[in-house]
Amino acid sequence: MRFQILAPIAVSVALLFLSGCGSTKASSGGSMSGASAGVTDSAVTESPVTMVVHGMSCPLCANNIDLLLRRVPGVTDVTINLADGAVKVHVDQANPPTYAALARAVDQSGFTLVKIDTP
Amino acid sequence: MRPRRFSLLAALAALSCAATAAAQQSFHNISAAQPSPGVTQVRQTYQFIRLEDDPTDLDRVVNDFQVNTTIAHGLTHDLSLILTVPLVHHRVEERLSDTESTNFHIGDLNLMAKWRVWKHDTGPIDTMRFSILAGLDIPTGKHPLGNESWDPVIGVVFTSIQGRHGVNAALRWKFNTGERESFVRAGDSKDDILYADFAYLYRIDPPEYTADTKGAWYLMAELNGTYETNGDHEWMIGPGIMYEARNWVFEVSVQLPVLEKVDHRPPVAYTVGMGFRILF
Secondary structure, three states: OHHHHHHHHHHHHHHHHHHOOOOOOOOOOOOOOOOOEOOOOOEOOOOOEEEEEEOOOOHHHHHHHHHHHHOOOOEEEEEEEOOOOEEEEEEOOOOOOEHHHHHHHHHHHOOEEEEEOOO | OOHHHHHHHHHHHHHHOOOOOOOOOOOOOOOOOOOOEOOEEEEEEEEEEEEOOOOOOOOEEEEEEEEEEEEEEEEEOOEEEEEEEEEEEEEEEEOOOOEEEEEEEEOOEEEEEEEEEEEEEOOOOOEEEEEEEEEEEEOOOOOOOOOOOOEEEEEEEEEEEEOOEEEEEEEEEEOOOOOOOOOOOOOOOOOOEEEEEEEEEEEEEOOOOOOOOOEEEEEEEEEEEEEEOOOOEEEEEEEEEEEEEOOEEEEEEEEEEEEEEOOOOOOEEEEEEEEEEEOO
16 A cells, blocks of 8 residues: 555656656767768858758657757857758857767757758 | 555656656557657646446446556667656446445556667658567556556567658566456456557648648547457557647547457446646
């Protein structure tokens, strides 16, 4: 009886700690996918930088990639166009992210990075 | 505080944190999509389930009101954990004895791992994904709101989205380790059960996404079946409608039986449900 009361509470609390009641930094690692033209460790030099992403499927999916990109230090805003897969990332010019960091965020979000438009 | 209210609060506490929600997932189905690492998704559904025409001597009529809270947490880019907490108000009229009983309790929790083993993205919104499921039903419910055994579950799910069309197909097998002879709901007996779930989603509006798209309307058509190793099986059709915004979803669905051969419990007469997925 006690287990039936404590178990759902314990599991719920554990998951709340895991989520931290908000976002946490996305884990690093994972292989790059898709054509990674433009993916380098150099810092982003223009704002916004446009990436083409495939597989976003719906408005809610777009929220996933938006969240992960906003966690990248130096990203200030993200706009997503589901019509053509264009993801525009606005960056802090004083502290820009690298192209590789943006690519990792897209990969971690579960979608496919096709390319990053670089100058 | 009474134990039942404490359990209710525990279930509702899970709603207090949320991020994104599962996409392209119809009401009764699983999809192969999952949250990104470090992201937690919360979904809550409210469902009325009526069971009648009991073929057993007990001649039961059952009215269940069930609130399911589902929390999915992304561990890596291809692995997530999903916890489902059912809260059930269960009323049974037993015509044989002319008695009525009511139970209000958390049912059996389900903890599931979803591992996406394959994906193929072919366009801005076009994708195909395949995931493996492995989980456990945890006996937090008590009879009649659970089968009082630890039951492993394995399964697979496939999702394809091509333009305005989406398809989900999932198969799950639950190994029942309990010994209960008397039960009300499918899957609560001592027999193993196969769940077969299929869904077709059609985006009604907008016909094409644009840069200004804020949300989308979908028609859902589901086919949900169960087969138990005692021979009982049911197939339900489930039309529904869903509105999906950037950070919330509202959905409504009904289920009606199309094929039933049930000899050991009252079959499902119909279900009516609605659900929310909210980003806080």
